Amino acid sequence: MAQVFRPEKVNCMPDKKIFLARAGARYSMLVKEHGFMQRVNALFLQALSQIGPLVFHTTVSIDQLPNKVVPRVFDGAKSATVFLSTLGESIDQLINNYVNQGQTFEAMILDAWASESLETLNETFDHKLRETFGEGTMRFSPGYGEIDVRMNKYIVKELLNVEQITVLDSGEMVPRKTTTCMIGWYK
Template sequence: MSGQTPNIFVPDKTDYMPEKKLFLARAGIRYTEAINDENIMKDVNEIYLLGLECAKPKLFWRTFQRVELPDYSIPSQFAKYNRFLIFISTLGKEIDQKIEELSKFSVYLSFLLDSWASESLEKLNDTFEEKFKKENGKALSMRFSPGYGDLDIRTNKKYVELLNLDSEITVLDSGIMIPRKTTTCIAGIVE
């Protein structure tokens, strides 16, 4: 049922610092080639530090019983689960603004920061899932995000409503969220 305040996880930097190898792969750069190129590594290291400076990560979460959720908000692969974890992670508006600002003079640097931010969100989500499992003594299914499989991207709006985050996160009619570096996820709780 919506109306409840979500739990909030405010991570330490180590909770969302992506592996450099993964961040580079997302940017389409081979790590083995990058480490031998002084210019690339200079840019990569500067962008990495800029990402850490600009990111203001937060993760909001709640657990729900199946009866509290509309059918369309649950992936068909999760038919066997009766309880769910829904969480929304964001790096905040500042990193979006910095990506936009960089794009005006360097598409390359903007793309690097965008790649860093995407990998940072993945690391944050992975870290949170491990923390949730450990603290609650529960296993989780794989996580699923709207826009994949049979879960329509516009389901983002429902997840934002369920966690009462309308004032923090804007969901456009298309399902795209602002801040852009925001993800919504659902996972089945293994009983």
């Protein structure tokens, strides 16, 4: 059974420089345009009020994982923590609402914000795990390297058994701002 970590919102607040770069903009220049930054900051706060971040996680012996899930970079690892992070449904709805209203600017900024917010959350949880387990491998997600993104279905439904997340046959997950990650541990 997966354990659940409920992060504080500050753990999901993305670095503005990075999420604006995701949106194709340069923070150091934009910050001088007061009106523009006002809009960005308002969206930042709106997004922050909408997210319901959660992390589902389990730590198992490497032997318990199917070979198709374990990347080569995990060689030598004895155990692994597999986790799913999500910002929840509301942020998807918020972005969709903007898209449906033809407010593409808002949708674009929020999409970049949410992606980077999720990454910030993963970074936070990554640090927390390393404080507990010590030396480990790099953080790895299905869809990268040799691990098929469709393995998400196994991770979400069989290993972590998370009901709130839908995994499509393509391996994509709903809510959209959801990722799965793994870290191998050497001890």
